[in-house]
Amino acid sequence: MLKLKGVMPALVTPYDEKREIDFIALKAHMTNLRAARVSGWVPCGSSGEYNLMTDEERDSVLQFVKDFALPEETLIAGTNAPSTAGVIANTKRAKAMGYDTVLLAVPFYTKPTQAEIIRHFNAILDAVDVNIVLYSYPAKDGVEIEYEALDALADHPRIIGIKESSGSLQRAIGIATRYAGRIQLVSGSDDIALDFMLWGADSWICGPANCMAKAVCDLDRTYRAGDLVKAKEIMSRMWPAMNILESGKFVQKLKFGCELQGTPVGECRMPLGL
Template sequence: MLKLSGVMPALVTPFDARGLVDFAAFGKHLADLRAAGVSGWVPCGSSGEYNLMSDPERESVLRFVKDFALPGETLIAGTNAPSTSGVIANTLRAKEMGYHAVLLAVPFYTKPTQAEIIAHFKAVIAATDMDIVLYSYPGKDGVEIGYEALDALADEPRIIGIKESSGILQRAIGISTRYAGRIQLVSGSDDIAWDFMQWGADSWICGPANCMAKPVCEMDAAFRRGDHIRAKEIMTAIWPAMNVLESGKFVQKLKYGCELQGNPVGECRMPFGPLTDAEKAEFAAAMQPILDWT
């Protein structure tokens, strides 16, 4: 089983003034994240506006990130689609490029039953033979990858982990204890990431890493070396910004945070709307300890 560890940013996708993917800005962004200590890359997830891009754009983003990656950096591609056949096609393209795994939520818009979720993921495994990190985000997808589905998938060798983004700590504890040694718990609820670490999450697929990579990587490193006091101190320092992120317009705030860090990555695509001046001021104030990070 592929062992997942460290902070892997759920990457934003930079766009230029014309609304096209800005690969120059993307390269600078990735270089800054690498310098901060990330362990891998997760392009074309929800933070990357994958659902607002065309198939050729998604493929170009995946290839760019793959070409940038160094040996030893974990590569996890978002390959979601509205249909099982679309997920299979996207996953096969990522596999051909050399990605180590894919990150998959339930197909969006459909709100499948647990039985349909099981059948969907088994079909993807059968058609692709690719390692899968499940992505449970009921607030966005309208349905949870529940214990019924996880029980049925836990012994599938290709199901290697689950990014748990419900924001409910009890779910993280339940997954960690119920599937120990079978499904890796991946932190996906950023404002309680320290708590996830306490319950065995060795990896963090982290949207906020786009604009606060140094402290989140330092927090992860402190926890791994056993300095739990320092890890909690860092979580306390960054929690206000995390909390503002979780209050709404998450992707817009990620991109504004990159701008605050001196690495503008453009605006989000419609239907995402811009931040108001008040929203910018609120997030900038919460980000100040991060901007001052040394």
Template structure:
């Protein structure tokens, strides 16, 4: 399966009672579609899957599946701390109609690479889905090694890796080493244009929750060969992207949605609110994006 274009790593909107706000969710998805996204990635870390009950995760997956058009890519986040739970979440996603899942290493346990290989093999054996690996060692405490990717390079159901280490050299290595086997997917938002140059044709993008048009314009400009325009857009995006990477990522994404006129509520605990200074910094960084 070939992945292409900008796919938002979706936030999960909450209302004043801290329940999922599906009205706000529909407005958000409609806005994304108008901007030109190519698919949907619900129940990832940006979607606060860690704070959702199993029933809520099911409801989010079903809502997004019902909204999606047939030509839009669907990738479900099915992470959990233990292999058993990952299999349960992945089977749930498959039942609803997701053929692709996004899987980082299980958090907290810090599995070895041999244990992680066994983890992914077990999921593949138990549920008939394609896997997009997710490398974000700063968050998960565990890396996805080249040796692990070597192990799965010839498995047609391991279709790509969302690379969020922030290390461009690693992205170059993945692109060169697994060309035609494991697709490089941009996950380091502040160097997204560099990823495109090194072969990433798709971008699973948290910042597109509130900068969807600019992110899609960047992708379209690069693919059209308009490199100077792509550089100009990336320059406008850079400061906001960089602020997001400095901490409180999900809170800032949700505040960005509010600034764009599509409020999605606050984050669930333990994630707390932004300070006034943090809000002001993000608001100022968004001005060049709005001026595009």
């Protein structure tokens, strides 16, 4: 099983003044993140506005990130779509580029039942030889990947982790204890990231890494080094910003934060506004 570790930015997608993908800005942005010693890359997730891009645009971003990445950096492609067939098609193209792992939420807008969720992910596993990191984000998707579905999927060798973004520490603890050694817990609730680490999350797919990469990487490395007191201090300093990000307009705030840090990535595409 691929071991997920460290901070992997859920990359924003830079746009120019015409709202076209700005690959020059993306290269500068990723170079800056690499300097903070991130462990990998997660393009075309929700922070990357994947649902506001064409398939061709998404493929161009995935290819750019694949070409930029170093051999030791983990690559996880966002290949979500509103239908199972669309996810399979996106995932096949990502696999052909060299992505062996994908990040998948439940299909948006559909609010599937747990039985439908199980059937959806099994169909993808049958169709494409990739690892899957599940993404449970009920506030955005309208449905949680519940224990019923996780129980059914946990022993598949290519279901390797779950990015848990419910914001519930109880849920994170439940996953960590119920699926220990079977599904890796991945931090996806940024304002309680240290709590996730305490309960066994060795990796963090992190939107705020776009605009505060050094701080989140320092937190991760400090905790791994065993200095919990200093880790709590770092988390305490970051928490107000994390809380602001979680209060709404998440992607817009990430992009504004990048501008404040000196690596502008443009504004979001409509319908997202300031």
